[in-house]
Amino acid sequence: MLRRILSPISAPVLFVIRSVSRNIESGFEVTWRYLFSRKAALSPSWKFLQNQNFYTYSADMEVKGRVIVYSITGCPHCMRAKSTLQELGIPYIDVNLERFPQCREEVLRRTGRKTVPQIFFNATHIGGNDDLQNMVKDKERLNALLLDIQQSDPPEDAPVPPDPSTAKEDGGMGDFSCEPDEYAQLVKSLRQSGLIKDHRQGLKVHKNSFSGKEFVDWLVKTKELERDRALEIGQAIIDRHFGHQVKDEETFRDDDVYFRLLDDDESSALNAGDISECEARPAGELGEEIRKLILKIYNAFLSQDGKKVNYKGIAGSTEFQTYLHLTRELKRVQIADASREEKLAFFVNIYNAQVIHANITYGPPSGLFQRWKFFNTMRYIIGGYTYSLQDIENGVLRANRKGVGMFSRPFSKSDPRSKVALETPEPLIHFALVCGAKSCPPIKTFSTN
Numbered sequence: 001m002l003r004r005i006l007s008p009i010s011a012p013v014l015f016v017i018r019s020v021s022r023n024i025e026s027g028f029e030v031t032w033r034y035l036f037s038r039k040a041a042l043s044p045s046w047k048f049l050q051n052q053n054f055y056t057y058s059a060d061m062e063v064k065g066r067v068i069v070y071s072i073t074g075c076p077h078c079m080r081a082k083s084t085l086q087e088l089g090i091p092y093i094d095v096n097l098e099r100f101p102q103c104r105e106e107v108l109r110r111t112g113r114k115t116v117p118q119i120f121f122n123a124t125h126i127g128g129n130d131d132l133q134n135m136v137k138d139k140e141r142l143n144a145l146l147l148d149i150q151q152s153d154p155p156e157d158a159p160v161p162p163d164p165s166t167a168k169e170d171g172g173m174g175d176f177s178c179e180p181d182e183y184a185q186l187v188k189s190l191r192q193s194g195l196i197k198d199h200r201q202g203l204k205v206h207k208n209s210f211s212g213k214e215f216v217d218w219l220v221k222t223k224e225l226e227r228d229r230a231l232e233i234g235q236a237i238i239d240r241h242f243g244h245q246v247k248d249e250e251t252f253r254d255d256d257v258y259f260r261l262l263d264d265d266e267s268s269a270l271n272a273g274d275i276s277e278c279e280a281r282p283a284g285e286l287g288e289e290i291r292k293l294i295l296k297i298y299n300a301f302l303s304q305d306g307k308k309v310n311y312k313g314i315a316g317s318t319e320f321q322t323y324l325h326l327t328r329e330l331k332r333v334q335i336a337d338a339s340r341e342e343k344l345a346f347f348v349n350i351y352n353a354q355v356i357h358a359n360i361t362y363g364p365p366s367g368l369f370q371r372w373k374f375f376n377t378m379r380y381i382i383g384g385y386t387y388s389l390q391d392i393e394n395g396v397l398r399a400n401r402k403g404v405g406m407f408s409r410p411f412s413k414s415d416p417r418s419k420v421a422l423e424t425p426e427p428l429i430h431f432a433l434v435c436g437a438k439s440c441p442p443i444k445t446f447s448t449n
Helices: 076-088 103-111 129-137 139-151 184-192 212-222 227-239 283-301 311-315 318-330 340-362 368-377 389-397 427-431
Strands: 002-004 014-022 029-037 047-050 055-058 067-071 092-096 118-121 124-127 197-201 204-211 243-245 258-261 379-382 385-388
Touching: 067 076, 076 092, 076 129, 103 118, 103 124, 118 139, 124 129, 124 139, 129 139, 184 212, 184 227, 184 258, 204 212, 212 227, 212 258, 227 243, 283 311, 283 318, 283 340, 311 318, 311 340, 318 340, 318 379, 340 379, 340 389, 368 385, 368 389, 385 389
Parallel strands: 067 092
Antiparallel strands: 002 014, 014 029, 047 055, 055 092, 067 118, 118 124, 197 204, 204 258, 243 258, 379 385
């Protein structure tokens, strides 16, 4: 209900809004009162009902029909579309297709599209965000659609919001559970064995290291194993990325070659420190979990145009602490055997998240040299090896090609990371990688599918 409380036409027109909405799940009604200025072009004070599984937004407009927005978490185009509806004062129901995956087939059938958002005014399919923006410019069409939802109940062929009880569980972001790696306890015992210390080899000192022969001798003595079996266990520690040879070779040897545990490396990587004791996961599985978490972070701290990030807000959030926990698992992720599509989605998402992580930790770079340093020194440990932003872009995604200002390829022929690089470059990454500059594309996340 609307009641004008200031009458002069030249002055901003204020309204008192009494908005009554019915909770979809429990059936109770909630009432809000608030003010907004129509002529001053101020955004109305929006309120929304948060059902356990989706949102019902209530604005100043009383409608018989309904507007449904099918969206996914963290989608910049979805955020812009919903922001436009809010600015117009149009109430709508936001159905998240990640929580209601059963709706995807219906949306595809009704629209013929696999993109989001998809917007419906009663039974009329508007389209995506670009279609909505074009409709807003067409005042005649906009008024006709508004009249329809104000005066008409949804027809039988209009899409219906899903039953809240059918929502897919979100999984929570504070619950850390994993399968413990069977070799994690052995690594703990190795730490307590006294084998790990500084070793001199010629003029070189290998800090916090142990020799392959000492390790095999220790297993034979304490675990009563044959040397061949002890050698297999040493190789498993390398393969599972608990440790590595100091020369970055991938073979464990029963001699005086030295090895070091991964978390004993003197590394400035953003995810350096304690190593994950979880069973190492495939890149596709871990990448998808990180993607979903990044979506939640973007949804909370990304601007509606997808180009600005609230770094301070992210730094103090519980979501970011959860993300830091997951970056520990990156150290031992199994990436070498991933498919091309898995590598593309994984490394694009990690690159964009790594830029944000670096900006939170060290601040954005200023000046040409600082930007060069930023992209060449901000690193993650991934699958046992360090990757700078430059390594990910030009080494992995561009199939080990020289980048701007580079005199050689990122990975040499003997570099183990060359096995991770794509076989052929993917030119479309330039529409996906976000370097943090204003000219970069909006931040998105990508899945293998």
